[in-house]
Amino acid sequence: MTPPTILTIALRGAEIPVLGLGTWQSEGDDAERAVHHALQAGYRHIDTATAYGNESQVGRGLASSGVARGEVFVTTKLPPDRAGRERETLEASLRDLAVDQVDLWLVHWPPNKQATPQTWKQFVALRDEGLTRAIGVSNYSVAQIDELIEATGEAPALNQIPWSPADYDADLVAAHAERGVVLEGYSPFKRTNLDDPTLTAIAQEHGVSTAQVVLRWHIEHGIVVIPKSTTPERIDSNLEAANFTLSEDEVARIDGLSTVL
Numbered sequence: 001m002t003p004p005t006i007l008t009i010a011l012r013g014a015e016i017p018v019l020g021l022g023t024w025q026s027e028g029d030d031a032e033r034a035v036h037h038a039l040q041a042g043y044r045h046i047d048t049a050t051a052y053g054n055e056s057q058v059g060r061g062l063a064s065s066g067v068a069r070g071e072v073f074v075t076t077k078l079p080p081d082r083a084g085r086e087r088e089t090l091e092a093s094l095r096d097l098a099v100d101q102v103d104l105w106l107v108h109w110p111p112n113k114q115a116t117p118q119t120w121k122q123f124v125a126l127r128d129e130g131l132t133r134a135i136g137v138s139n140y141s142v143a144q145i146d147e148l149i150e151a152t153g154e155a156p157a158l159n160q161i162p163w164s165p166a167d168y169d170a171d172l173v174a175a176h177a178e179r180g181v182v183l184e185g186y187s188p189f190k191r192t193n194l195d196d197p198t199l200t201a202i203a204q205e206h207g208v209s210t211a212q213v214v215l216r217w218h219i220e221h222g223i224v225v226i227p228k229s230t231t232p233e234r235i236d237s238n239l240e241a242a243n244f245t246l247s248e249d250e251v252a253r254i255d256g257l258s259t260v261l
């Protein structure tokens, strides 16, 4: 079967496929097998982090998949307790992943809960040296993003935050868009009741699963989504979210599941 075409979103410095494979809690050989399987199935975007302890396995899956390095978008992240040791941490990631450059490097959490412009300046410098194509943050508030912009004149290309229908917040989406920051969501399933009646009704209309509806809802909003699975069948079915569309009305009904006041 021909793999589905996955849309990409323009980031400063790169194009990010809107659907990727998450790898938190993908451990040991499972991580390698999941990455290998996903790339063979048609994924072109893998999300890992220094803190996940699986960059070597992700790198092996990448190499054994036979997919050219230039076709795969690889993200990794700086643990907050490595602030001040940015270069050595990124160099270790490159070594473990067995790549010359990553596509996106994120500050995993605000160090000591602070925006930390000193770290952001190092990110800019290492990006300018070519160790990563794009730079961004994760778990940052809009106010913290503004602090980085104020201090350096450079906005993160992307912010990776918890996201799901329950988290839907139009103001937060708009605030990122105004700053040219792409929104990437994490934990789409863990944060969702996959038996929800609205999701079930929409899934039945399309002959798909509620998990696929949740992923497609992210895509319709232009929000990058990175479902994690180490189960080959689920890796395949999650990718199928690239193969159908939701109407504006269906998207609005799912937006209505938000619990954000």
Ligand SMILES: NC(=O)c1ccc[n+]([C@@H]2O[C@H](COP(=O)([O-])OP(=O)(O)OC[C@H]3O[C@@H](n4cnc5c(N)ncnc54)[C@H](OP(=O)(O)O)[C@@H]3O)[C@@H](O)[C@H]2O)c1
Pocket: 021, 022, 023, 024, 025, 047, 048, 108, 138, 139, 160, 161, 185, 186, 187, 188, 189, 190, 191, 211, 212, 226, 227, 228, 229, 230, 231, 234, 235, 237, 238
């Ligand atoms: N920046 C951050 O602070 C941060 C925090 C959390 C996560 N993340 C990133 O975001 C990725 C995704 O988030 P997550 O791993 O927390 O949660 P998730 O993707 O919402 O959920 C993963 C769980 O859902 C199961 N699953 C996968 N596909 C499914 C399907 N089609 N139907 C039902 N269950 C399914 C997986 O099981 P199996 O594996 O057994 O199939 C696993 O137990 C992470 O892997 C990581 O890359 C980033």
